[in-house]
Amino acid sequence: MKINVLTLFPDMFTPLKTSMLGRGLEDGKWALNLVNFRDFTTDVHHHVDDTPYGGGAGMVLQIMPIKKALDSLPSKGKVIITAPQGRTFNEQVAQEWAKEDELTFICGHYEGFDQRIYDLADETVSIGDYVLTGGELPTMSMIDATVRLLPGILGNSASAVEESFSHGLLEYPQYTRPADFEGQKVPDVLISGNHQKIAEWRHKEALRATYLHRPDMLEARELSAEEVKMLNEIKAEEAEK
Known part of the structure; x- marks a missing residue:
């Protein structure tokens, strides 16, 4: 399985490169591709957000750098956004995703996404009814829960079934x-x-x-x-x- 993550903070994903998941990466059981969509901005200051039309507090992520980052991927598989309005992530969802060849996660930050970014995704998922500063932690949780179900990741093949x-x-x-x-x-x-x-x-x-x-x-x-x-x-x- 290949997993792409569009994020402003790729360094946050270091935990996925340790322990059993890390060994799985080294053994080629799965692949992790981290894409900083700030690299796809065109202005000199590399802005990825702007004030919302109609006024309001906070900044909203722009569609342009995220769309360009997605277009740069040779393939995407299922594209996933984490947001409160999505279906709740659980073990059943992890089992569904573990059957995919490729997943792409888009991590939000600031006050949220330009609404048009949701049109780029195949699925919107939430990990619970609470607010975090960004989508990186939920995405890491969902990747962990999904990848651990792949063949050869856990030392004991029965572990994932019995837990x-x-x-x-x-x-x-x-x-x-x-x-x-x-x-x-x-x-x-x-x-x-x-x-x-x-x-x-x-x-x-x-x-x-x-x-x-x-x-x-x-x-x-x-x-x-x-x-x-x-x-x-x-x-x-x-x-x-």
């Missing part, structure tokens, strides 16, 4: 050595060696975590008969606490 949201549930609790730390013991089932019992425990605890912390996710999930039974047990157990 939170992949099956519509939060992740079950995990433990490692020591088995007993200051009286806090690892659940016996996890050291029993019974893989079926371990799988059942993990499924139930994933349901419990989702019920306690993100019950809205259960409302959107069609529960199996076994999950309904588990959930009733969880509710009874939690009521006793």
